[in-house]
Amino acid sequence: MELEESWQEAVATLGGRLAYRFARPELPARALIHSSWAAERGKAEENNERLEFLGDAVVDLAVAALLYEYDPAMREGDLSRRRAALVNESHLALLAGEIGLGPLLRLGRGEEQSGGRAKPSILAAAFEAVIGAVYLDGGYPAAHALLGRLFAPWVAAPPPLGQSDSKSALQELLQERYGAAPEYLLESEEGPPHARRFAVAVIFRGRVLGRGEAGRKKEAERRAAAEALAGLEKKDGPALARGDLLW
Template sequence: MSWIWRVCSVVNESLESRIAYTFTDKALLKEALTHTTYVNEHRDESLRDNQRLEFLGDSIITSIVTAWLFGAFPDEKEGVLTKKRAELINEGTLSRIARHMCLGQELFLGRGEENDGGSTKDSILADAYEALIGGMFLDSSFETVSRVVKRHFEVVLGSLDEISITDYKSALLEYCQARFKELPRIVVTNESGPEHDKEFEVHVTLQDRIIGQGRGRNKKQAAQTACKEALLLLEHPR
């Protein structure tokens, strides 16, 4: 047993308390916390990075949240449920959950990544949380993981019925993929005004038809406005 693993096993007692789950197979927990950069720097230790568990965890979280929303909102249409799911499952939300449980300080990162602030990066934290859930699923059952994940989300986000949609672009992309098996085109069509006070115009097209238009002081704002209009049109056709 390496020195690093002995130290990690002590830390894990606190971590498992924070995630509200105790692993039977501690190797799964270690794998979930191991970033690929760490494995690349310790090739002689037969380590596994967390990418496979991340892949599994992503699917598990999606399944849990989908079932959760389906039961919580029995009268809502598919489009509303799709938007709520997009608001729940994204890098920002997952990294918030990871930060709440102080997951970053538990990660095994390569020196370069650690020096670059890897333990605080949204992408790394979100991936690690997905890997943690993947490992938890292999260590227990879907029912057990469902209870734990629900607790994680509610601690950070509160009750589901209080969730508001703010990322209309992600919601639109997921909605179109689910309903039409096709993604819309989101294009900046115009840019006007002086450098210090520009205005952008964005069009959203689907199947060669404009379904949303938006203006804003930056491209992101304009795109969100256009995507919001597109979602409303798709859900309530004129």
């Protein structure tokens, strides 16, 4: 596929920053297209969301493998917490900034005017889309090698844990106390492709523990888990401490 000159320059710049040469330049070109840009041109489906979906899974697997290889003595719960801290939206946005992804993105006018190039949700999604492009272009070994370079400093010294780790913390708590994991239910998905809003509920044994809304489904799940943790600590702290049933 022959790309226009401006796209060729963007792909070349991205490849240089990643130290990776794309054999299929149409893949990184697609990874740079935000849904707002595609929608304005009447090509709503020609955006980076499918690559983001793929890249999300590749990042999770690669980071899990990197942590597993880094410390053979690390227990499962610690591995989960460390991975959650490394793959959360804010940290992926930071990595996107480190490779200068923001200026290369194709954004619609509205997103451009509202500072979309600095929005963590857009940057994190684009980062995952780029990883998805590398995976399709060079296979998992190429993606793993790239992520190994990008995550190496953080595997040894992870970012601080916080709300971003709420899903892992909630699952660990409920598994430990009650031997079961929570479920996440997508309650609604609204808005145009370039401004989607997801509403998610976290449910345990038929009870809604928390709800969250965000521009990305994963972030909505994390917010729901954070609300659930806050509610359990406030209302059921003594019960949790004793290991009693919540209901």
